[in-house]
Amino acid sequence: MSNTFTMIGGEGPNSYQQHSKYQGALLEAAKEKINEAISTKLDIHLTSNLVNIADFGCSTGPNTFAAVQTIVDAVEHKYQKDIEFQVFFNDSSSNDFNTLFKILPPARKYYATGVPGSFFGRVLPKNIFHVGVSSYSLHFVSKIPNEVKDRDSPVWNMDIHCTGFSKKVANLYLDQYKIDVGSFLNARAQEIVSGGLLLLLGSCLPNGVQMSDTVIGMMIDFIGSSLNEIAKQGLTDQENLKLPIYLAHADELKRIIEENRCFTTEVFEIISHAKGEYPLDPEYLTKTFKVTIGGSVASPFGQDVMEKTYELVKKKTQEMLPQIAKAEPGMQYPIVFRKI
Numbered sequence: 001m002s003n004t005f006t007m008i009g010g011e012g013p014n015s016y017q018q019h020s021k022y023q024g025a026l027l028e029a030a031k032e033k034i035n036e037a038i039s040t041k042l043d044i045h046l047t048s049n050l051v052n053i054a055d056f057g058c059s060t061g062p063n064t065f066a067a068v069q070t071i072v073d074a075v076e077h078k079y080q081k082d083i084e085f086q087v088f089f090n091d092s093s094s095n096d097f098n099t100l101f102k103i104l105p106p107a108r109k110y111y112a113t114g115v116p117g118s119f120f121g122r123v124l125p126k127n128i129f130h131v132g133v134s135s136y137s138l139h140f141v142s143k144i145p146n147e148v149k150d151r152d153s154p155v156w157n158m159d160i161h162c163t164g165f166s167k168k169v170a171n172l173y174l175d176q177y178k179i180d181v182g183s184f185l186n187a188r189a190q191e192i193v194s195g196g197l198l199l200l201l202g203s204c205l206p207n208g209v210q211m212s213d214t215v216i217g218m219m220i221d222f223i224g225s226s227l228n229e230i231a232k233q234g235l236t237d238q239e240n241l242k243l244p245i246y247l248a249h250a251d252e253l254k255r256i257i258e259e260n261r262c263f264t265t266e267v268f269e270i271i272s273h274a275k276g277e278y279p280l281d282p283e284y285l286t287k288t289f290k291v292t293i294g295g296s297v298a299s300p301f302g303q304d305v306m307e308k309t310y311e312l313v314k315k316k317t318q319e320m321l322p323q324i325a326k327a328e329p330g331m332q333y334p335i336v337f338r339k340i
């Protein structure tokens with residue numbers, strides 16, 4: 001089964017494009033930090049008046065446009081001269097690049113290029129970009145650990161994900177996550193110019209908090225148990241679906257980024273999400289997780305199973321609202337790296 005994990009494309013009511021406000025709010029909350037980092041930490045020699053920006057895991061918009069615009073404005077403000085901008089929009093080749101290009105902001109001040117390919121490897125030439133960003137995209141692992149998938153292994157996980165119930169399963173995901181973040185940073189280190197900045201934004205878990213006690217973990221569990229029910233009706237083989245996601249604990253993330261030798265860490269902060277935690281609204285919650293995780297349910301099992309699954313997810317979300325209300329809050333971070 002493919003680990004391709006793309007958001008639901010298009011511009012329809014079930015698209016990522018229409019339901020990515022939660023992710024977008026983190027960019028908004030981190031805007032001041034990004035402006036400050038570009039103003040004080042970006043240290044590039046502009047030999048020509050061209051600045052290259054790259055977004056790794058751009059999806060279909062509109063958040064990628066907001067991230068790019070923030071960078072463009074901050075770079076213009078810093079250098080106070082006429083600069084031409086080139087933007088590389090990277091995502092997996094199964095991303096809906098057609099929608100991305102269709103809705104590019106008409107008044108943009110940059111040239112746009114699509115860069116398909118996995119960001120765990122090189123996707124750009126050496127020394128090409130000056131400022132890079134990756135928002136809500138580095139929660140993915142490149143593959144599900146073999147032992148977790150193997151029915152005969154003692155750590156076989158029949159559920160779709162590690163939500164904290166088995167330390168051994170979570171550790172295997174963590175091992176893979178470390179390898180993948182390392183590969184991501186090594187690839188970016190070759191593509192970015194010296195003195196350039198790489199901005200990472202996303203969610204992590206507070207130390208000691210299990211994923212299953214957070215809203216994200218609970219929603220993933222509802223998806224898993226809904227798929228189990230559908231499997232009992234003979235419609236799908238749920239045990240084959242595993243999500244290639246790992247939410248690191250804050251300390252794990254800190255250790256992983258400290259281990260890299262290519263970048264200095266200029267900012268690593270936990271910030272308050274402008275939207276707070278997820279709203280207690282079953283419709284909103286179901287839609288948000290449908291547009292992100294729905295694609296990976298639909299691709300092996302088909303659209304019908306995906307719709308049935310999410311009807312059940314919505315029902316469970318409704319029933320479990322009191323438990324969701326008591327969920328442990330997650331954490332959101334901006335990280336700013338500078339290339340040595």
Ligand SMILES: C[S@@+](CC[C@H](N)C(=O)[O-])C[C@H]1O[C@@H](n2cnc3c(N)ncnc32)[C@H](O)[C@@H]1O
Pocket residue numbers: 005006007020023024056057058059060063064090091092095117118119120134135136137140292
């Ligand atoms: C939750 S979306 C975030 C989109 C956007 N950056 C935002 O902030 O709204 C995560 C994106 O990462 C992309 N992605 C996941 N793994 C990837 C990989 N290995 N290489 C490139 N893109 C990847 C997915 O296709 C998806 O579009």
